Amino acid sequence: xxxxxxxxxxxxxxxxxxxxxxxxxxxxxxxxxxxxxxxxxxxxxxxxxxxxxxxxxxxxxxxxxxxxxxxxxxxxxxxxxxxxxxxxxxxxxxxxxxxxxxxxxxxxxxxx
Amino acid sequence: xxxxxxxxxxxxxxxxxxxxxxxxxxxxxxxxxxxxxxxxxxxxxxxxxxxxxxxxxxxxxxxxxxxxxxxxxxxxxxxxxxxxxxxxxxxxxxxxxxxxxxxxxxxxxxxxxx
Numbered sequence: 001x002x003x004x005x006x007x008x009x010x011x012x013x014x015x016x017x018x019x020x021x022x023x024x025x026x027x028x029x030x031x032x033x034x035x036x037x038x039x040x041x042x043x044x045x046x047x048x049x050x051x052x053x054x055x056x057x058x059x060x061x062x063x064x065x066x067x068x069x070x071x072x073x074x075x076x077x078x079x080x081x082x083x084x085x086x087x088x089x090x091x092x093x094x095x096x097x098x099x100x101x102x103x104x105x106x107x108x109x110x111x112x
Numbered sequence: 113x114x115x116x117x118x119x120x121x122x123x124x125x126x127x128x129x130x131x132x133x134x135x136x137x138x139x140x141x142x143x144x145x146x147x148x149x150x151x152x153x154x155x156x157x158x159x160x161x162x163x164x165x166x167x168x169x170x171x172x173x174x175x176x177x178x179x180x181x182x183x184x185x186x187x188x189x190x191x192x193x194x195x196x197x198x199x200x201x202x203x204x205x206x207x208x209x210x211x212x213x214x215x216x217x218x219x220x221x222x223x224x225x226x
Contacts, residue, residue: 043220
Protein backbone atom coordinates (compact mmCIF):
# COMPACT_ATOMS: atom_id res chain seq x y z
CA UNK A 1 0.00 0.00 0.00
CA UNK A 2 0.87 3.66 -0.01
CA UNK A 3 3.40 5.05 2.46
CA UNK A 4 3.76 8.78 3.02
CA UNK A 5 6.69 10.29 4.89
CA UNK A 6 6.68 13.87 6.12
CA UNK A 7 9.45 16.16 7.36
CA UNK A 8 10.12 17.97 9.57
CA UNK A 9 8.02 16.87 12.52
CA UNK A 10 8.33 20.31 14.11
CA UNK A 11 9.11 23.65 12.53
CA UNK A 12 9.54 26.97 14.24
CA UNK A 13 9.79 30.17 12.20
CA UNK A 14 9.69 33.87 12.86
CA UNK A 15 6.64 35.80 11.76
CA UNK A 16 7.06 36.88 8.17
CA UNK A 17 9.47 34.11 7.27
CA UNK A 18 8.66 31.24 4.93
CA UNK A 19 7.94 27.67 5.98
CA UNK A 20 8.48 24.57 3.87
CA UNK A 21 7.18 21.09 4.64
CA UNK A 22 8.15 18.11 2.51
CA UNK A 23 6.51 14.77 1.83
CA UNK A 24 7.43 11.69 -0.14
CA UNK A 25 5.12 8.93 -1.28
CA UNK A 26 5.73 5.40 -2.44
CA UNK A 27 2.87 4.47 -4.80
CA UNK A 28 3.47 5.80 -8.31
CA UNK A 29 -0.25 5.36 -9.03
CA UNK A 30 -1.20 8.07 -6.51
CA UNK A 31 -2.61 11.09 -8.30
CA UNK A 32 -4.14 13.38 -5.68
CA UNK A 33 -2.13 15.18 -3.00
CA UNK A 34 -3.98 17.35 -0.48
CA UNK A 35 -2.58 19.34 2.42
CA UNK A 36 -4.51 19.80 5.64
CA UNK A 37 -4.22 22.16 8.58
CA UNK A 38 -5.46 20.83 11.88
CA UNK A 39 -5.88 22.82 15.05
CA UNK A 40 -6.05 21.07 18.39
CA UNK A 41 -9.26 19.08 18.78
CA UNK A 42 -10.60 20.15 15.40
CA UNK A 43 -11.16 18.50 12.06
CA UNK A 44 -8.50 18.66 9.34
CA UNK A 45 -9.08 21.58 6.98
CA UNK A 46 -8.07 21.33 3.36
CA UNK A 47 -5.78 24.25 2.55
CA UNK A 48 -4.55 23.29 -0.90
CA UNK A 49 -4.37 20.25 -3.12
CA UNK A 50 -2.64 19.24 -6.32
CA UNK A 51 -3.22 16.54 -8.89
CA UNK A 52 -0.57 14.59 -10.71
CA UNK A 53 -1.06 16.39 -14.00
CA UNK A 54 0.11 19.67 -12.44
CA UNK A 55 3.57 20.56 -11.15
CA UNK A 56 2.73 23.57 -9.03
CA UNK A 57 -0.28 25.32 -7.59
CA UNK A 58 -0.53 28.55 -5.66
CA UNK A 59 -3.22 30.17 -3.56
CA UNK A 60 -2.20 33.50 -2.05
CA UNK A 61 0.50 32.75 0.56
CA UNK A 62 0.32 28.99 0.08
CA UNK A 63 1.86 26.95 -2.72
CA UNK A 64 2.39 23.27 -3.38
CA UNK A 65 4.90 21.69 -5.74
CA UNK A 66 4.87 18.13 -7.02
CA UNK A 67 7.71 16.11 -8.51
CA UNK A 68 6.20 12.91 -9.85
CA UNK A 69 9.51 11.46 -10.93
CA UNK A 70 10.98 11.75 -7.46
CA UNK A 71 7.62 11.07 -5.81
CA UNK A 72 7.75 14.04 -3.53
CA UNK A 73 5.63 17.13 -2.92
CA UNK A 74 6.09 20.18 -0.76
CA UNK A 75 4.03 22.84 0.95
CA UNK A 76 5.32 26.39 0.96
CA UNK A 77 3.87 29.08 3.20
CA UNK A 78 5.18 32.60 2.70
CA UNK A 79 4.87 35.60 5.02
CA UNK A 80 3.90 33.39 7.91
CA UNK A 81 1.57 34.73 10.58
CA UNK A 82 0.87 33.53 14.14
CA UNK A 83 -2.49 32.14 13.01
CA UNK A 84 -0.62 29.77 10.70
CA UNK A 85 0.53 27.90 13.82
CA UNK A 86 -1.05 24.42 13.70
CA UNK A 87 -0.30 20.85 12.68
CA UNK A 88 -0.05 20.31 8.94
CA UNK A 89 -0.60 16.96 7.26
CA UNK A 90 0.15 15.91 3.73
CA UNK A 91 -1.74 13.02 2.17
CA UNK A 92 -1.86 10.98 -1.01
CA UNK A 93 -4.55 9.01 -2.75
CA UNK A 94 -5.50 7.49 -6.06
CA UNK A 95 -3.47 4.33 -6.19
CA UNK A 96 -5.89 2.42 -3.97
CA UNK A 97 -9.20 4.01 -4.78
CA UNK A 98 -10.22 7.17 -2.98
CA UNK A 99 -8.67 6.46 0.37
CA UNK A 100 -6.14 8.90 1.75
CA UNK A 101 -2.84 7.96 3.33
CA UNK A 102 -1.62 10.69 5.66
CA UNK A 103 1.86 11.80 6.52
CA UNK A 104 2.95 11.94 10.14
CA UNK A 105 2.31 15.65 10.53
CA UNK A 106 4.35 18.81 11.10
CA UNK A 107 3.81 21.04 14.10
CA UNK A 108 4.37 24.57 12.80
CA UNK A 109 4.95 27.35 15.29
CA UNK A 110 5.12 30.92 14.09
CA UNK A 111 6.79 33.11 16.68
CA UNK A 112 6.36 36.84 17.04
CA UNK B 113 -21.77 23.15 0.58
CA UNK B 114 -20.19 19.78 1.45
CA UNK B 115 -20.89 19.74 5.17
CA UNK B 116 -20.28 16.62 7.23
CA UNK B 117 -21.53 16.30 10.79
CA UNK B 118 -20.76 13.83 13.55
CA UNK B 119 -22.65 12.94 16.66
CA UNK B 120 -21.82 12.94 19.47
CA UNK B 121 -18.91 15.37 19.61
CA UNK B 122 -17.66 13.71 22.76
CA UNK B 123 -18.64 10.68 24.80
CA UNK B 124 -17.48 9.03 28.00
CA UNK B 125 -18.35 5.39 28.54
CA UNK B 126 -17.46 2.61 30.90
CA UNK B 127 -15.21 -0.24 29.93
CA UNK B 128 -17.15 -3.09 28.35
CA UNK B 129 -19.97 -1.00 26.97
CA UNK B 130 -20.62 -0.11 23.32
CA UNK B 131 -20.71 3.32 21.75
CA UNK B 132 -22.25 4.39 18.45
CA UNK B 133 -20.97 7.36 16.47
CA UNK B 134 -22.94 8.83 13.58
CA UNK B 135 -21.55 10.52 10.51
CA UNK B 136 -23.86 12.45 8.19
CA UNK B 137 -23.34 14.31 4.95
CA UNK B 138 -25.79 17.18 5.29
CA UNK B 139 -26.01 18.67 1.82
CA UNK B 140 -24.74 16.01 -0.53
CA UNK B 141 -24.94 12.31 -1.17
CA UNK B 142 -21.80 10.44 -0.28
CA UNK B 143 -21.20 7.15 -1.99
CA UNK B 144 -18.15 6.55 0.15
CA UNK B 145 -17.43 7.43 3.75
CA UNK B 146 -14.22 6.86 5.66
CA UNK B 147 -13.51 6.36 9.34
CA UNK B 148 -10.25 7.50 10.90
CA UNK B 149 -8.79 7.26 14.36
CA UNK B 150 -6.33 9.79 15.70
CA UNK B 151 -4.39 9.35 18.92
CA UNK B 152 -2.90 12.41 20.65
CA UNK B 153 -0.03 13.99 18.73
CA UNK B 154 -0.36 11.40 15.97
CA UNK B 155 -1.61 11.32 12.43
CA UNK B 156 -4.98 10.19 11.14
CA UNK B 157 -5.07 6.46 10.58
CA UNK B 158 -7.69 5.06 8.25
CA UNK B 159 -9.76 2.38 9.91
CA UNK B 160 -12.23 1.48 7.18
CA UNK B 161 -13.90 2.53 3.97
CA UNK B 162 -17.67 2.42 3.96
CA UNK B 163 -19.82 2.19 0.84
CA UNK B 164 -23.58 2.58 0.91
CA UNK B 165 -25.36 -0.75 0.87
CA UNK B 166 -22.27 -2.92 1.10
CA UNK B 167 -19.91 -4.21 3.73
CA UNK B 168 -17.15 -1.94 4.90
CA UNK B 169 -13.55 -2.57 3.89
CA UNK B 170 -11.29 -2.58 6.93
CA UNK B 171 -7.62 -1.67 6.99
CA UNK B 172 -5.10 -4.22 8.09
CA UNK B 173 -5.00 -4.56 11.85
CA UNK B 174 -8.46 -3.13 12.46
CA UNK B 175 -10.84 -5.61 14.11
CA UNK B 176 -14.05 -5.62 12.12
CA UNK B 177 -15.96 -7.38 14.92
CA UNK B 178 -14.97 -4.67 17.35
CA UNK B 179 -15.55 -1.66 15.10
CA UNK B 180 -18.88 -2.23 13.41
CA UNK B 181 -19.62 0.02 10.47
CA UNK B 182 -23.01 0.44 8.86
CA UNK B 183 -23.61 2.64 5.83
CA UNK B 184 -27.37 2.50 5.58
CA UNK B 185 -27.95 5.41 3.25
CA UNK B 186 -26.09 7.86 1.03
CA UNK B 187 -26.00 10.36 3.87
CA UNK B 188 -25.40 8.27 6.99
CA UNK B 189 -22.68 5.97 8.22
CA UNK B 190 -22.31 4.72 11.78
CA UNK B 191 -19.36 3.36 13.70
CA UNK B 192 -20.04 1.24 16.76
CA UNK B 193 -17.18 0.54 19.13
CA UNK B 194 -18.18 -2.68 20.84
CA UNK B 195 -16.93 -3.74 24.26
CA UNK B 196 -14.88 -0.58 24.54
CA UNK B 197 -11.69 -0.55 26.57
CA UNK B 198 -9.48 2.33 27.73
CA UNK B 199 -7.09 1.74 24.81
CA UNK B 200 -9.97 2.57 22.44
CA UNK B 201 -10.02 6.10 23.80
CA UNK B 202 -9.23 8.30 20.83
CA UNK B 203 -10.48 10.96 18.44
CA UNK B 204 -12.65 9.35 15.76
CA UNK B 205 -13.16 11.32 12.55
CA UNK B 206 -15.29 10.47 9.55
CA UNK B 207 -15.08 11.87 6.07
CA UNK B 208 -17.21 11.64 2.96
CA UNK B 209 -16.50 11.78 -0.75
CA UNK B 210 -18.63 13.95 -2.99
CA UNK B 211 -16.48 13.33 -6.04
CA UNK B 212 -13.59 11.05 -6.75
CA UNK B 213 -10.94 12.74 -4.69
CA UNK B 214 -11.68 15.48 -2.19
CA UNK B 215 -12.85 14.25 1.19
CA UNK B 216 -14.93 16.36 3.54
CA UNK B 217 -14.25 15.74 7.20
CA UNK B 218 -16.61 15.67 10.13
CA UNK B 219 -15.74 17.55 13.31
CA UNK B 220 -14.69 14.38 15.11
CA UNK B 221 -15.84 12.50 18.20
CA UNK B 222 -13.71 12.37 21.32
CA UNK B 223 -14.19 8.96 22.97
CA UNK B 224 -13.02 8.38 26.51
CA UNK B 225 -13.37 4.91 27.99
CA UNK B 226 -13.06 4.73 31.77
